[in-house]
Amino acid sequence: MAQSTGNQHQVFAPQQRVTITQLSAALGLSKSTVSRALNGYPDISESTRLRVRRGAETLGYRPLSHAQAIRTGRVRALGLVIQIGDHDSQRPFLADFLAGISAAASAEGWTLTVATADSEAHALRTMGQLIEDRKADGFILPRTLSQDARVALLRARSVPFVMFGRTADPEGCAWFDILGEDAMRDAVLHLARLGHRRIAFVNGGARYNFSRLRLQGYRAGLAAAGLPEDAALIRGDALRSEDGARETRALLALDAPPTAVVFAVDHAALGLYRACADLGLAVGHDLSVISYDGVPDGAYAAPPLSSFKVDTRAAGQRLAELLIARIRGAAPETLRETAHAAFADRGSAGPPRLGSAALAARLSTTS
Amino acid sequence: MAQSTGNQHQVFAPQQRVTITQLSAALGLSKSTVSRALNGYPDISESTRLRVRRGAETLGYRPLSHAQAIRTGRVRALGLVIQIGDHDSQRPFLADFLAGISAAASAEGWTLTVATADSEAHALRTMGQLIEDRKADGFILPRTLSQDARVALLRARSVPFVMFGRTADPEGCAWFDILGEDAMRDAVLHLARLGHRRIAFVNGGARYNFSRLRLQGYRAGLAAAGLPEDAALIRGDALRSEDGARETRALLALDAPPTAVVFAVDHAALGLYRACADLGLAVGHDLSVISYDGVPDGAYAAPPLSSFKVDTRAAGQRLAELLIARIRGAAPETLRETAHAAFADRGSAGPPRLGSAALAARLSTTS
DNA sequence: TCAATTGCCGAAACCGGTTTCGGAACGGAA
DNA sequence: TTCCGTTCCGAAACCGGTTTCGGCAATTGA
Numbered sequence: 001m002a003q004s005t006g007n008q009h010q011v012f013a014p015q016q017r018v019t020i021t022q023l024s025a026a027l028g029l030s031k032s033t034v035s036r037a038l039n040g041y042p043d044i045s046e047s048t049r050l051r052v053r054r055g056a057e058t059l060g061y062r063p064l065s066h067a068q069a070i071r072t073g074r075v076r077a078l079g080l081v082i083q084i085g086d087h088d089s090q091r092p093f094l095a096d097f098l099a100g101i102s103a104a105a106s107a108e109g110w111t112l113t114v115a116t117a118d119s120e121a122h123a124l125r126t127m128g129q130l131i132e133d134r135k136a137d138g139f140i141l142p143r144t145l146s147q148d149a150r151v152a153l154l155r156a157r158s159v160p161f162v163m164f165g166r167t168a169d170p171e172g173c174a175w176f177d178i179l180g181e182d183a184m185r186d187a188v189l190h191l192a193r194l195g196h197r198r199i200a201f202v203n204g205g206a207r208y209n210f211s212r213l214r215l216q217g218y219r220a221g222l223a224a225a226g227l228p229e230d231a232a233l234i235r236g237d238a239l240r241s242e243d244g245a246r247e248t249r250a251l252l253a254l255d256a257p258p259t260a261v262v263f264a265v266d267h268a269a270l271g272l273y274r275a276c277a278d279l280g281l282a283v284g285h286d287l288s289v290i291s292y293d294g295v296p297d298g299a300y301a302a303p304p305l306s307s308f309k310v311d312t313r314a315a316g317q318r319l320a321e322l323l324i325a326r327i328r329g330a331a332p333e334t335l336r337e338t339a340h341a342a343f344a345d346r347g348s349a350g351p352p353r354l355g356s357a358a359l360a361a362r363l364s365t366t367s
Numbered sequence: 368m369a370q371s372t373g374n375q376h377q378v379f380a381p382q383q384r385v386t387i388t389q390l391s392a393a394l395g396l397s398k399s400t401v402s403r404a405l406n407g408y409p410d411i412s413e414s415t416r417l418r419v420r421r422g423a424e425t426l427g428y429r430p431l432s433h434a435q436a437i438r439t440g441r442v443r444a445l446g447l448v449i450q451i452g453d454h455d456s457q458r459p460f461l462a463d464f465l466a467g468i469s470a471a472a473s474a475e476g477w478t479l480t481v482a483t484a485d486s487e488a489h490a491l492r493t494m495g496q497l498i499e500d501r502k503a504d505g506f507i508l509p510r511t512l513s514q515d516a517r518v519a520l521l522r523a524r525s526v527p528f529v530m531f532g533r534t535a536d537p538e539g540c541a542w543f544d545i546l547g548e549d550a551m552r553d554a555v556l557h558l559a560r561l562g563h564r565r566i567a568f569v570n571g572g573a574r575y576n577f578s579r580l581r582l583q584g585y586r587a588g589l590a591a592a593g594l595p596e597d598a599a600l601i602r603g604d605a606l607r608s609e610d611g612a613r614e615t616r617a618l619l620a621l622d623a624p625p626t627a628v629v630f631a632v633d634h635a636a637l638g639l640y641r642a643c644a645d646l647g648l649a650v651g652h653d654l655s656v657i658s659y660d661g662v663p664d665g666a667y668a669a670p671p672l673s674s675f676k677v678d679t680r681a682a683g684q685r686l687a688e689l690l691i692a693r694i695r696g697a698a699p700e701t702l703r704e705t706a707h708a709a710f711a712d713r714g715s716a717g718p719p720r721l722g723s724a725a726l727a728a729r730l731s732t733t734s
Numbered sequence: 735t736c737a738a739t740t741g742c743c744g745a746a747a748c749c750g751g752t753t754t755c756g757g758a759a760c761g762g763a764a
Numbered sequence: 765t766t767c768c769g770t771t772c773c774g775a776a777a778c779c780g781g782t783t784t785c786g787g788c789a790a791t792t793g794a
């Protein structure tokens with residue numbers, strides 16, 4: 001039954017594409033005139049251009065991107081190579097990220113070509129393939145590194161790209177990024193205002209460009225709050241929950257432990273909960289924590305994790321828009337944007353119940 | 368500097384594609400002969416065919432898919448339309464799923480076109496666009512519904528597709544699926560062997576096809592264990608953590624509460640932890656739970672969630688392979704496969720510390 | 735008034751493939 | 765030897781677009 005209605009539907013809407021030849025015949029013009037009219041060539045009169053545009057509209061003509069591509073080399077597709085097993089925290093965002101990209105792309109009649117890679121070398125090979133096979137006109141690069149081989153590759157081949165994140169050498173780069181450094185600074189200031197004096201920092205992976213920046217932000221926060229910097233309170237390479245638990249335990253083992261910790265990555269921050277549970281500490285009272293990402297799991301933790309939330313969907317959308325502009329010829333220097341993460345003040349950051357010394361004393365009796 | 372080395376690189380590796388015309392000239396054959404030789408036409412002698420293949424190999428000739436497409440209508444691309452906000456538990460799997468698809472696709476020289484949609488209607492429109500614009504030769508349909516409009520659409524337009532999941536009417540459908548019903552049955556049997564007599568079931572969304580099947584599996588488990596079925600112990604529509612907590616509380620409020628719960632969805636099962644924490648129950652002792660999906664969060668829960676783990680990456684890979692076969696003309700009836708989820712027996716399912724009556728008594732004193 | 739521009743469009747080549755069609759070469763049968 | 769049927773390949777048309785080139789008509793300049 002469904003089958004037969006389907007066929008009926010097919011009869012009424014034969015889904016026959018109207019070609020440029022048909023359109024030109026209907027308008028009494030030549031193919032070439034129609035093509036140039038639609039592509040904005042200057043040697044077409046304004047009146048004809050209008051007539052063609054209207055005709056295309058009413059007949060529902062849309063050029064076949066891969067038919068154009070054979071001459072122009074452009075397929076109206078954005079490329080995205082996802083490195084898996086790279087950074088777990090990327091995963092929950094992926095759907096939103098794709099949604100943003102897809103929305104912006106389809107608004108312009110573009111599509112998204114996705115591939116995955118399990119290593120940097122693999123990612124480079126994959127991008128090379130996509131370029132050679134003309135499966136993408138440009139790339140969105142998620143999670144840029146301070147020294148990023150992908151950037152080098154694309155620069156060398158002069159393929160358009162836009163970074164989600166920044167990089168050490170901005171030459172020829174377009175980007176969209178969230179100012180994680182500002183979030184880290186604000187986190188420190190927030191905790192300082194609550195009365196914390198020893199505020200630790202647990203960074204993400206050192207090779208990521210954002211880690212460098214977030215550390216700067218943490219330091220800026222300490223300076224702004226008039227607090228001294230203590231190297232013992234700065235730790236790093238924590239991306240997953242286990243990492244965060246390990247680093248928390250190390251911090252609490254100090255002679256003068258922190259009463260608050262700023263994490264660069266939510267998933268790592270969730271490890272602090274585990275460590276605190278093991279040590280009998282109340283998160284948000286005995287030990288406060290503020291983190292960054294805004295992962296959904298954070299909201300379900302007890303107490304809910306105070307975190308700077310990133311609008312990943314909006315980021316994807318803006319990145320796609322920037323990349324399309326870049327492919328259309330805009331200079332990369334004009335395509336650089338940043339945005340701020342939004343602080344969601346939940347229950348994990350409160351005034352210190354104990355000072356550092358008292359906390360140390362309590363920890364020594366417990367264990 | 369990087370720029371100039373880049374240009375040098377470009378000079379040495381001009382990344383000029385070799386065209387079929389160049390290849391045919393090098394072989395002293397005509398374009399048409401080369402084309403037919405590579406595409407397996409019968410009117411080419413075996414020796415020429417071999418010579419052409421070898422020549423293509425050494426010169427590194429690879430046909431440009433969109434140049435072929437203009438004549439054949441096929442672009443060697445798989446389509447995937449992801450419905451977002453649809454089912455949260457889909458998200459953590461997305462990266463793995465894409466990795467599987469991408470791996471299988473690129474092994475055959477195919478690519479993956481991804482789009483997202485925020486509703487079923489939007490998904491249908493998007494698929495229609497991708498078909499008309501020839502951006503995909505076929506589709507992978509994740510999360511099939513019992514009555515799936517996508518299936519109807521693709522059937523009507525006779526576009527190849529493969530389902531991740533099954534559907535009510537299998538006519539013309541190819542699929543790969545995990546036998547969730549077997550997992551549910553085994554979960555019940557496992558709990559029964561541990562001594563549980565009142566085992567509840569919390570299903571996922573009713574519209575999903577898998578929910579129907581998993582309920583059947585639960586019932587089969589009860590029957591196999593010789594346990595009676597109690598309608599009060601069957602609940603549903605729990606996909607997220609909150610849902611799971613709500614349903615758990617409802618089950619524990621019964622006069623004869625269950626001592627174990629089987630969940631159809633991990634994320635919902637994690638809600639049971641919250642409910643138990645609130646009520647002072649120890650998961651795995653006072654209340655046991657077994658679930659399905661194998662989400663990473665489950666392993667971090669305390670105690671770790673016993674769950675049937677789905678190999679999403681393998682599923683994506685197999686789906687892509689099946690879809691490519693389908694596009695190449697294989698009959699859908701020959702492209703139907705299933706696999707089993709792997710039980711990860713962790714700490715959340717143990718022998719009942721209390722019977723149902725004792726549990727009820729304890730709960731009444733607590734509240 | 736006439737030549738030189740300019741504005742605007744069509745014819746045809748082109749992009750990189752596929753597919754149709756026809757014919758040369760060959761072998762076997764009459 | 766002639767005729768016919770195969771086998772195998774090349775020429776050319778084709779797919780749906782873009783781009784080059786040239787030409788006509790209407791303007792402009794002298």
